[in-house]
Amino acid sequence: MKNNQGNSAPKSKSIERFSRSGFILAAIGSSVGLGNMWKFPYITGKHGGAAFFLLFIVCLIIVGLPIMLAEMTIGRGGRGNASISFVNLTGKKYWGAFGLLSILTAFMIMSYYAVVAGWTLHYTIESFTGLLFQSGSDYKAKFTTFAAGYWPIFWQAVVMLISGWVIAKGVSGGIEKFNKILIPGFLIILLILMFRSLTLPGAAEGVSFFLKPDFSKLDAESALIALGHAFFSLSLGMGCMLTYGSYVDKKQSLGLATLAIGLGDLVYALIAGLVIFPTVFSYGLAPGEGVGLAFMALPVAFSQMPFGSFFGGLFFLLLAIAALTSAISILEVPVAYAISKWKWSRAKAAVIVSVLCFLVGIPAGLSVGGVLSPFQLGGKGIFDLMDFITSYVLMPIGGLIVTLFTGYAWKRAGEEAGLTGFWYRAWMFLLRFVAPILIVFVFLYSVGLIKV
Ligand code: PFF
Numbered sequence: 489m490k491n492n493q494g495n496s497a498p499k500s501k502s503i504e505r506f507s508r509s510g511f512i513l514a515a516i517g518s519s520v521g522l523g524n525m526w527k528f529p530y531i532t533g534k535h536g537g538a539a540f541f542l543l544f545i546v547c548l549i550i551v552g553l554p555i556m557l558a559e560m561t562i563g564r565g566g567r568g569n570a571s572i573s574f575v576n577l578t579g580k581k582y583w584g585a586f587g588l589l590s591i592l593t594a595f596m597i598m599s600y601y602a603v604v605a606g607w608t609l610h611y612t613i614e615s616f617t618g619l620l621f622q623s624g625s626d627y628k629a630k631f632t633t634f635a636a637g638y639w640p641i642f643w644q645a646v647v648m649l650i651s652g653w654v655i656a657k658g659v660s661g662g663i664e665k666f667n668k669i670l671i672p673g674f675l676i677i678l679l680i681l682m683f684r685s686l687t688l689p690g691a692a693e694g695v696s697f698f699l700k701p702d703f704s705k706l707d708a709e710s711a712l713i714a715l716g717h718a719f720f721s722l723s724l725g726m727g728c729m730l731t732y733g734s735y736v737d738k739k740q741s742l743g744l745a746t747l748a749i750g751l752g753d754l755v756y757a758l759i760a761g762l763v764i765f766p767t768v769f770s771y772g773l774a775p776g777e778g779v780g781l782a783f784m785a786l787p788v789a790f791s792q793m794p795f796g797s798f799f800g801g802l803f804f805l806l807l808a809i810a811a812l813t814s815a816i817s818i819l820e821v822p823v824a825y826a827i828s829k830w831k832w833s834r835a836k837a838a839v840i841v842s843v844l845c846f847l848v849g850i851p852a853g854l855s856v857g858g859v860l861s862p863f864q865l866g867g868k869g870i871f872d873l874m875d876f877i878t879s880y881v882l883m884p885i886g887g888l889i890v891t892l893f894t895g896y897a898w899k900r901a902g903e904e905a906g907l908t909g910f911w912y913r914a915w916m917f918l919l920r921f922v923a924p925i926l927i928v929f930v931f932l933y934s935v936g937l938i939k940v
Contacts (some may be wrong), residue, residue: 493854515749517666523814539705548722555891569825571587591884598822627783627784628780636858656834674809681763685766727886773788775921851863855871894925904916
């Protein structure tokens with residue numbers, strides 16, 4: 489292994505490290521996000537419930553986990569940001585250019601992710617104060633009016649401020665601390681909501697929709713969506729797990745960490761489903777409502793439930809926490825790059841990158857029914873375009889780069905990952921053949937080059 493870019497490796501005085509549990513919690517915080525709480529329920533609802541959930545699990549196991557392990561291994565072995573780590577491990581500059589693409593992806597995701605994260609903050613406050621749930625309210629109209637106005641920009645700024653502040657405090661003093669406080673709180677809220685939802689009249693119908701598979705509802709499109717979502721949900725293909733991996737101690741087992749994080753993501757998705765579908769069925773809402781499930785459909789249920797403001801508030805708080813712990817992991821990718829590339833202090837990098845992300849995100853925030861909604865390309869507004877390009881084009885490309893790098897270019901990945909024998913061979917098989925082929929399919933399908 490060549491390490492010809494030593495200047496990017498942290499100097500001994502400023503080594504930033506996670507503790508063991510801190511790393512697992514931070515990575516779970518990253519993977520469990522709006523993807524689990526907001527996107528997963530609505531795509532599961534749209535694509536047939538339980539059968540889709542099973543497909544998602546298969547995608548996590550055969551593509552998601554191998555790539556997650558590969559990303560963390562590259563980060564820890566390369567001891568640098570999402571670009572230089574590739575160069576540190578091979579001595580080949582062009583790998584750094586590929587890595588740069590994932591940093592750009594992270595930057596783009598952050599700018600629109602902060603928009604939805606902002607909505608959740610607004611809805612948390614409106615719920616707890618009782619402003620959201622007034623009798624006779626039309627929640628669809630409420631959301632549409634809110635999203636079309638200028639308040640989302642304010643909330644987006646708040647998200648950037650919180651994320652930037654946590655990042656500025658450092659890896660163990662900021663990211664790790666924030667996750668250590670919020671993730672347990674998150675689990676408690678989730679369990680309270682699950683208990684509430686499972687005890688609603690008619691909840692069983694929702695549980696069976698979510699957990700009793702009907703494979704006739706599956707089609708090739710569901711499979712591709714499940715794979716794309718596995719990427720998004722595990723925060724892959726944009727340097728996030730790589731950057732977090734660069735802060736992990738050599739003694740920590742990355743294989744076990746991968747299993748713990750994957751399981752964490754799955755359990756949270758499972759509980760999110762058990763919170764949402766029983767509520768949806770109990771109040772006669774449509775499970776395939778789409779994007780509006782959380783913001784337009786569920787408020788109808790909360791408004792009719794005893795102590796609905798409280799439960800609704802908890803639900804949106806849950807979404808907000810999920811969003812913030814993910815947002816900081818996304819922001820860390822370009823910040824880590826700026827620190828090593830331009831030798832900025834962490835605080836300076838956090839401020840500059842947060843401000844830039846905020847500015848780039850403003851058009852996304854104003855495009856969901858707002859003044860910029862007329863700007864469309866192929867029927868998609870700016871927000872949808874950013875989501876589409878990052879989730880279905882850039883993240884798969886980033887994932888492909890990681891599989892090819894680990895499977896073919898870097899010869900010592902097994903050693904760094906601590907895998908030998910069967911596990912090493914299985915990992916390599918998935919990285920060299922299964923994952924790249926599936927990713928290429930998703931990509932070609934997403935950009936419309938193949939029809940299924
Ligand atoms: N995994 C997050 C979610 O499910 O919401 C989203 C995400 C976080 C994507 C971090 C990418 C990332 F780097």
